[in-house]
Amino acid sequence: MGGKLIKFLKHLSITRKVMLSCITLLVIGYIFCLPRQLFHVPYSTVVTDRNEELLGARIASDGQWRFPPRATTPEKIKQCLITFEDKHFYHHWGVNPLSIGRAFYQNTKNKRVVSGGSTLTMQTIRLARNKSRTVSEKFIEVVLATRLEFRATKEEILSMYISHAPFGGNVVGLDAASWRYFGHSAEDLSWAESAMLAVLPNAPAMIHLSKGRTTLLAKRNRLLKQLFEKKIIDSSTYELAISEPLPDEPHPLPQIAPHLVSRFYQERNGAYSRSTIDRGIQTQIEDMAERWSNEFSRSDIRNLAILIIDIPTNQVIAYCGNVHFEQQKGGYQVDIIQAPRSTGSILKPFLYYAMLKEGSLLPHTLLPDIPININGFTPQNFSLQFEGAVPASEALARSLNIPAVTMLQKYGVPKFHHFLQQIGFKTINKPSSHYGLSLILGGAEATLWDVTNAYAEMGRILLVQKDDAYNILSQNEKAHILLAMNGEEETNTYELFNHQTKNKQSPFIIQKEGLKEASGAAWQTLSALTEVNRPEEIDWKSIPSMQTIAWKTGTSYGFRDAWAVGVTPRYAVGVWVGNATGEGKPGLVGAQTAGPVLFDIFNLLPSSSWFASPTGIFVEAEVCKQSGHLKGRFCEETDTLLILPIGLRTEACPYHHQITLSTDESHRVYENCANTEPTIQKSWFTLPPVWEWYYKQHHPEYKPLPPFKAGCGEDAIQTMQFIYPSMNAHIKLPKQMDGSKGFMTVELAHANANETIFWHLDNSYITQTQNFHNISLQPSPGKHLLTAVDSKGNTVSTTFFIE
Template sequence: MKSRFVLLRVVMVLLALLLLLLVGDRLFPLPLQQVEPARVVVAEDGTPLWRFADRNGIWRYPVTVDDVSPYYLQALLTYEDRWFWHHPGVNPLAIFRAAWQDITGREIISGGSTLTMQVARLIDPQPRTFSGKLHQVWRALQLEWHLSKREILTLYLNRAPFGGTIEGIGAASWTWLGKPPSEMTRSEAALMAVLPQAPSRLRPDRWPLRAQAARNKVLQRMIDYQVWSSPHVEEIFAEPVWLAPRQMPELAPLLARRLIAQSPQQKVTSTIDASLQRQLEAMAQGWKNQLPPRTSMAVMVVDHTNMKVRAYIGSVDLNDDSRFGHVDMISSVRSPGSVLKPFVYGLAIDDGLIHAESLLQDVPRRFGDYRPGNFDTGFHGPVSASEALSRSLNLPAVQLLDAYGPKRLTAALRNVGLRLHFPTAVEPNLSLVLGGTGTRMDEIVAAYSAFARHGNAAQLRFLPEQQLEQRALMSPGAAWVIRRVLAGEAQPQPDGQLPAVVPLAWKTGTSYGYRDAWAVGINARYLIGVWVGRPDGTPVAGQYGNASAVPVMNQVSNLLMSSPRLRGSVLPADPRPPSVSVASICWPGGQTLPVGDTNCRQRRQSWIVNQTVPPTLLAPGQESLSGIQQPVWLNAQGKRVAADCRSARGQTVTLWPLPLEPWLPPGERRASRLPPIDTQCPPLRLGNAAPLLLSGVRDGQILRRLPGQPLLTVTASVQGGQGSQRWWFLNGDPLESQQGVMSRVLPFEKPGNYQLTVLDEGGQVASAAFTVR
């Protein structure tokens, strides 16, 4: 009976103790969630790029047990806690041994703390007193209660102090050894295992002899407990300990800031190639001294086979405030200059407006109030589509966009992720193809992937787990043709001579006022984006794409293609799609004509898509003027006659578009191309059927004199018409002399309404009413 009573009391005491433990656990939970996590962004191979410390300035590189070298785990557990996998958090034998050693030695010889107790001290620091020790024991028991051994070990791996602001074996390995903790050698593992005992006193860069002695102590214990064999360890004893001063990860800071803002994870793994990033950042530092003051630079490299972002330089120098180094120019909205032109040409091919050698008109034109010019301020007359794109001529691009539609282009680009930004209440207009809009480098580079991915524009992948997403922007044939044009391979070649691996294709851009200089390149494997300019938008005279951005792009491309990472690998090929073929076409009509046809004034070889050979694209208004196909009736002598004349036979003469006349040799102009007139039976309409066009001033225009200037000078000119004589009238009054001139300089002293009229020999009249203020 008495034994039962004793047993009952024991059970009650145990239950009370258990209840007390439960209550204590509820009242004083483990402070695991109270520690603000430090965060780190790493490259795809795990190399730290940039760290974001916690509020105390501590940074950690999160690791798991599987991420750490087995050598380190062996050294750590053998030296710190051999019975870690077996004790309940507290090792009584170790505590008694440590107490006896401390008493007999009259000094602290060993601590007796288990690894679990060290974790308890790390997560809930307490003073080194008897009560503090009891608190530590309590936390250790809680840890063993709530967590598994691997979880407790993981806490130690990520919280152990390694000196200064470094915590955890992951951060320590990268900082001291420059390698992931999984690659530690035995010697390094032994050093890292003992370093947390006195991080400041054992710093290997300052006190290498102390660090070596501590390491050797660990090595000796590994021999004593037969964890490592003597031959292995004896070799390590002779190795001196010397490590370079610790280095914090400082790569891709602006990308790290971007990714950390989008992800809640403690460790964010990016797609960056750490080696390439380091090389390009060094290259950017080299370019920094060659840039004008306050000018920055941005570079982006993307592997277009999988759309992984391999390098990201958002500014030339993060720490240079004079160059606004903290501003990420890759994600900033800037004027794209001419880098949107390839999309216009590719979509125009798909729309059946042009082929690669279509005749376009690089001539002065006005589109409403918009009058674009070329970068070199000149005009080149008749040009092919491929030449206009490769030379980045503005007027042909505007002509194409006018035919395709700016709203339609904007919608097509937005559908694949390239957003164009316009001022409030401003709709997409023709200026966008010359930089009259805003967009971002990362979206431009992503859209350019369409030329390397068979017409599909894919989204950038900043994280390895991101899925590859793409949408069709243009046909594979159009994308292939545009890429070949940009690579300098516009002229068709037989498949046997055409390289399957496309050389570097690129496009430049310069925004209005020399504010933004662009170069976007596509080589066999990578997309390269380069921007140079001032982040505050201040113009920099003489800064343009070819001079400022192209040299950087070429250097990046050469570095990529000569990189060891590509040695032995097969470069991606871009063979000619089945939809692309070669056609022999004729200017000025733009279509195929048989050999010997007199309307074939220039024969050219062109890439065509889907067997489509569109005629020459005419500008609005040119179609109503009989275009370039002029019907005539000829008699037996080959002279022009009326349609009802005897033996008249119909024929069509293909003429060059009228605005190209000044750039044509005399034998190709309308007066020479049309047969002479038979005076016995002349056609009802004499002349060359060329309309009389007045330029320099337009109907309804309001002209204003410059402040302080007494005169307003207007230069007016005419094209077309019949004969060599022109008569000029201002408000009905003939202008004196020089009736035959094709242009006049007119000074206006007084404000008022004016009408300028020009008359040719055939009676055609061209006029414009305007106002001078």
């Protein structure tokens, strides 16, 4: 074949060879004359809800409202455009010779341009090239238009045109024009509206809403009449259409979820983005946020943020990043959902969950609630009171700080820090030593986005009940929280929420074998959180219509941040209230501000029944009723509770002891003590002295141990304990107003309230106390030994350092 071609070319004359070469070059040039990308223009950032209803948009970088190109053209617009601009659109190859001939004759006769003769395909090329209208440019348009017809379908050409046609002012494209002129989408245009938009690109500078309205109306009605004559519309539709008035002025674009739209603008500038927001719920949440913001503004609390996640689908359905977006002052432009804020107590449930899951805690284990000083760190409860000992579940429900600190001390700050990072707290990114024990009390910063998702993840675990639940959960993790779709394929979707979605398993589950422990721990944690007192101060359990909600509040140091997060099987709701500037306010407390907003939201959302109890996870165990530990040898009152199997490893009750009492229980005796009176053996619940000191003030039923019979030996059980300072504490003495060195206050608890205590510092006697055992000291810098001796000779000592 190649040989024949060469032989054929040899027999051609030079002229014919030149002609053949020119033809070949022309054909090649024609094939490649059309750019691969026809339009090189910036587009507006457009964000819609899950049903593709517009939430908002941001103008293109060239100042034009030009929405991203459409894939299809609405039928009404299509009929109007073809009737008005190019009646033979479906029958030519980009050029209509008759139209061009007619235009040439009319323009020559009138000695000016009165008709263009361009087809819709040629107009599409002209819009893409944006060149001056000359004879040579018209020739180029003809060539490129025919080439475009070979590349694209008629529907694609129509979509290109309608997406880039000018509609007056800075409005470009059908979608922008529909929203700007009529306040709704192009799919909802009436015949009158479609006809008006079809005639506008013909002369957008001469006829528009503020200029040439009479001409615009006449053109629109003339087109409607043509549609009626062609029987595209019937007589009643025609009469209704011509009676519709023109819009008075452009409409502002919707401003729904403006902070989310701004976020898309920053991350996907110029793209069309479909989110999972439910526009109906979003608008109700924004209205509610405005009402609450007006209420809080009386206390100079200006900012409020709300996030709602649909737990089963793992999708955000409402995103209120702040209020009053239109105002430039007051921090209203700040998207609080993405802003790191001090966590307050909002992380406590995750520590409770982690300790349950690893078997270092049972749900109701007694925890100390006493004054503590850990290397100068002296946490306080919000109430500034101490209760001695509190069950872990109650401490969580009441958000007590001291039990939480002791839990974290036992669990380990590095381990908890690592766990928080695993479950998606991206802003907790400093070394664990930076936070220390304050990590559990607001020493770290987190975003409302991460906090709400972490709570939602805990709820999502409980939706998985079957043996193949692990695989189901893995699929859920692939679900996108916020999607911005360029097409139908998953590869074209955009993951705005990239928090752990790339993992194939829940961040709460490190291994497949840990699913049961995770589900059980999540169940126990959320169950404890249903006991948190609600803002309504009513017995909500007695009202059948009120749904069960697990919720938690948080208040940061200095009253700068108020948090509330709630979980049901359907929704996770996160609320933040405060000032974006970080300014604290006395009334800025989670339970008083964010809490009422949270329950107002749940009253708005559809209710759901509580999580089904996990099956095949828990085992029955006998637990001491008073201590919450596993039943010990001497525990008499017990409960049978369902606990995680790993919980069987925990310590048996250390607080019940068997003691020998006189028959009247007035005093104790040692078994090896010379004693002739009858005695009895009895189990006794005894707390450490410091715990006991505070515990008995809140529990009148608590009975301290009776004293020993006189002359019957030393007490084998510790009767006194230092409250402050703790062993090996490093203390920095404060300065007084005059600049002189201040004092430290030493405090001690004794089982016998009336006991006399003799104090010794560095083996030197200094004073004695009775009833209230606290003294003020002013030690010199260095190491010191403090010893306390009671009247029976019992001693206790502690070492501390003055810096």
